[in-house]
Amino acid sequence: MPRSLPLIPLLALLALCAPAQAEDSPLHAGPMQGYVAERSVALWVQTKRKTKFQYRYWPENAPAKALLTPEKSTHREADYCRTTVLDGLTPGVRYRYELYLDGKNVPRPYALTFTTRPLWRWRTSPPTVTLLMGSCAYFNEPKVDRPGNSYGGQEEIYESMAKVKADGMLWLGDNVYFREVDWTTKEGLAARYRHDRSHPKLQALLAAMPHYATWDDHDFGPNDSDGTYPLKDEALKLFKRYWPAVTYGMPKVPGVFQQFPIADAEIFMLDDRYHRSPNSLKLSAKKRMLGKGQLKWLKHALAASRSNFKIVAVGSQVLNRITPWEAWQPMFPQEQKELIDWIVTQRIEGVVFLSGDRHHTELLVQKPSGGYPLYDFTSSPMTSRAHRMRKDNPEYKNPLRVPGTLVGERNFGVIQITGPAKDRRLVLETRRVDGTRIWRQEIPRSKLQWPRKKKGKLY
Numbered sequence: 001m002p003r004s005l006p007l008i009p010l011l012a013l014l015a016l017c018a019p020a021q022a023e024d025s026p027l028h029a030g031p032m033q034g035y036v037a038e039r040s041v042a043l044w045v046q047t048k049r050k051t052k053f054q055y056r057y058w059p060e061n062a063p064a065k066a067l068l069t070p071e072k073s074t075h076r077e078a079d080y081c082r083t084t085v086l087d088g089l090t091p092g093v094r095y096r097y098e099l100y101l102d103g104k105n106v107p108r109p110y111a112l113t114f115t116t117r118p119l120w121r122w123r124t125s126p127p128t129v130t131l132l133m134g135s136c137a138y139f140n141e142p143k144v145d146r147p148g149n150s151y152g153g154q155e156e157i158y159e160s161m162a163k164v165k166a167d168g169m170l171w172l173g174d175n176v177y178f179r180e181v182d183w184t185t186k187e188g189l190a191a192r193y194r195h196d197r198s199h200p201k202l203q204a205l206l207a208a209m210p211h212y213a214t215w216d217d218h219d220f221g222p223n224d225s226d227g228t229y230p231l232k233d234e235a236l237k238l239f240k241r242y243w244p245a246v247t248y249g250m251p252k253v254p255g256v257f258q259q260f261p262i263a264d265a266e267i268f269m270l271d272d273r274y275h276r277s278p279n280s281l282k283l284s285a286k287k288r289m290l291g292k293g294q295l296k297w298l299k300h301a302l303a304a305s306r307s308n309f310k311i312v313a314v315g316s317q318v319l320n321r322i323t324p325w326e327a328w329q330p331m332f333p334q335e336q337k338e339l340i341d342w343i344v345t346q347r348i349e350g351v352v353f354l355s356g357d358r359h360h361t362e363l364l365v366q367k368p369s370g371g372y373p374l375y376d377f378t379s380s381p382m383t384s385r386a387h388r389m390r391k392d393n394p395e396y397k398n399p400l401r402v403p404g405t406l407v408g409e410r411n412f413g414v415i416q417i418t419g420p421a422k423d424r425r426l427v428l429e430t431r432r433v434d435g436t437r438i439w440r441q442e443i444p445r446s447k448l449q450w451p452r453k454k455k456g457k458l459y
Contacts, residue, residue, distance in 0.1 A: 135356020136381030173216025173315030216315030
């Protein structure tokens, strides 16, 4: 349990308050906000060597109430990563905190703050929340990258994202890119995470807001990798180490899938790799992307949810039916149809899909027979190479695409859930590297539901 500062001996307190010199600091990456809830927050940090660490934290408007966490150490066996959960917090309060390594304060060039989720149910209307989203984060390492022009670039996008006052960041896969030098050993996988997580331009974003993640092929294993990848359990262990979450998977169904609430929405982040059948298998009911266990969990979780919006995030596109590349519908059509049919027959409202992977951004919409319009917001890439779609590409005139939403440059997405209780809506945006807006679309909650009955009539 945390201790109040007055209990610390004076000399120890003076040592804690002494700032560490930058060149002497053992800090490698972070601190990063993991999940945030009403009463707790997960803070992640990575050091260069075995290091003792503590956090000092306090409500922003009450610095005299500062508390200090017990001293812990990072260890080589966990790549010198450590997640600390601060609990006993007050809902809806903004906190400030400091990081101490080996007894010395490690100042950062940006504010270290977090805000607990408000306790609004039965008390007020749902709060407005803003989420960032993106996929395909490539960090160059010339000595092991393929020869030729750099594949990654414009890392200043993360600095633009850090300036957005957001309540969370959704990482939609390919959050690191394993190279040939990485994916043959667990040590190689760990080296890639360690290299990429420490990029200087990423640090402010890690501290600015909570982070939630799923993976796609490049941060799972080789390109287009599937459930046959021999190191998938090592990849899963590393993912959990670098992306702290309340839960991952189910007791008998491993994977990176998870769900969590935010305002009047619930986020379902899926795992499209751990249980995936090879893409080359012939089409059949046994060829699956999520696997039977995960799909059963998702269907039941959607049916049980009472949230206005049910946001389903997955690495691969959900609705695109004409792409020759990896996507759910053309490669695993039976499984995709099973989910869509379930949404319709169970009359599950408020479902919106998020996806990444494609190195271009677009908003697709499809109205299944007997249902309401389903949207798939694909956001890609952040720092990987972008693809400008040629006019002779069959996808260029995709009939499902909302006009004006195709983007062939590096970008990130913004989702805002806003409006009064009886008129909630999603506002979707795509923004450039510098943070300026490219397009904006609004989706009222009333469009994501079946017609209501009133006095024996539909309206």
